[in-house]
Amino acid sequence: MSLDKEVTNEGYFTTSLDFLTNWARANAMWPMPMGLSCCAIEMMAFAGPKYDASRFGSEVMRFSPRQSDVMIVAGWCTYKMSHAIRRIWDQMPDPKWCIAMGACASTGGMHRCYGVVQGVDNFIPVDVYVSGCPPRPDALLNALMQIQEKVKTEHSTVYDR
Amino acid sequence: MSKKELLAGVLDDLKQHFGDAVLDTTTHAGDVQTRVSLDKIHQVCAYLKEKHHFNYLIDIFGADRFTADERFEVIYNIISLKTGLRIFIKTWCPEEDPQVPTVTDLWTGANWNEREVWDMFGIKFTGHPDMRRIFLPEDFRYHPLRKEFPLLGIPGSFELPTTTPDTE
Numbered sequence: 531m532s533l534d535k536e537v538t539n540e541g542y543f544t545t546s547l548d549f550l551t552n553w554a555r556a557n558a559m560w561p562m563p564m565g566l567s568c569c570a571i572e573m574m575a576f577a578g579p580k581y582d583a584s585r586f587g588s589e590v591m592r593f594s595p596r597q598s599d600v601m602i603v604a605g606w607c608t609y610k611m612s613h614a615i616r617r618i619w620d621q622m623p624d625p626k627w628c629i630a631m632g633a634c635a636s637t638g639g640m641h642r643c644y645g646v647v648q649g650v651d652n653f654i655p656v657d658v659y660v661s662g663c664p665p666r667p668d669a670l671l672n673a674l675m676q677i678q679e680k681v682k683t684e685h686s687t688v689y690d691r
Numbered sequence: 692m693s694k695k696e697l698l699a700g701v702l703d704d705l706k707q708h709f710g711d712a713v714l715d716t717t718t719h720a721g722d723v724q725t726r727v728s729l730d731k732i733h734q735v736c737a738y739l740k741e742k743h744h745f746n747y748l749i750d751i752f753g754a755d756r757f758t759a760d761e762r763f764e765v766i767y768n769i770i771s772l773k774t775g776l777r778i779f780i781k782t783w784c785p786e787e788d789p790q791v792p793t794v795t796d797l798w799t800g801a802n803w804n805e806r807e808v809w810d811m812f813g814i815k816f817t818g819h820p821d822m823r824r825i826f827l828p829e830d831f832r833y834h835p836l837r838k839e840f841p842l843l844g845i846p847g848s849f850e851l852p853t854t855t856p857d858t859e
Binding site for chain 1: 848850853
């Protein structure tokens with residue numbers, strides 16, 4: 531019994547493995563909410579019914595880093611807190627992404643002082659920065675879609691062209 | 692009796708009881724601030740609590756007056772839940788090794804307030820049960836609300852987490 535006889539009347543499609551995994555990853559980005567201050571309120575609205583992050587497969591806020599794909603750092607980060615954030619980031623399994631939400635997480639924002647890290651990219655790699663103080667939930671949705679775009683164009687192997 | 696008269700009575704009693712230890716009294720925006728000499732501050736607080744029912748300590752905070760002598764100031768904000776009176780008690784202490792007696796034996800809640808003043812200004816509270824930093828990391832070497840501390844901090848005074856986890 532040959533393969534083409536087997537599939538002739540069944541129907542099938544071909545795809546690349548990269549496309550399949552990227553499609554699956556991009557549409558189930560489970561966030562790790564790192565709500566540090568007021569941006570966390572907008573992050574809740576982002577997950578809530580009005581802005582509805584579940585349209586993009588991100589409604590499952592995971593409070594365990596072991597189960598999450600994208601960390602949303604929402605709010606200003608002190609030097610004392612940075613160690614906890616880095617530890618949680620290290621506990622997240624690869625592949626993982628990071629959104630710096632708001633002016634404070636991106637640059638330190640208005641907290642130009644001795645105790646606040648001037649941007650979380652000083653100690654974790656950030657994929658998308660969201661401007662605003664705080665950003666609207668739609669801005670965060672846009673950041674999530676940017677990450678989805680990024681995931682969809684990733685390659686598991688690099689061809690030597 | 693109105694609150695104003697009540698408060699004046701309290702201040703008169705303080706002056707009578709402690710004499711020269713009560714240094715000056717100012718009124719600003721309806722609040723009375725009384726400065727007391729450093730060696731009598733604990734007795735004054737105890738007297739106000741026992742005799743005048745100032746049983747509720749709102750806050751303790753420090754101030755850096757940035758003067759040559761008696762640079763630091765500690766301010767106690769206390770109210771009486773019986774009469775509703777509020778009074779600010781202040782005391783000055785020197786720049787070299789500033790030490791103020793603790794009031795945790797009078798108001799237990801003073802514990803964290805005094806730790807905050809220690810953290811921010813480096814004013815030690817003698818007799819405090821747990822004189823540690825409260826907000827900043829324990830190995831931090833400065834007191835950031837002192838005037839000579841730069842607003843943006845001192846580079847390298849805080850440690851950032853290592854970004855290569857395997858070496859930790």
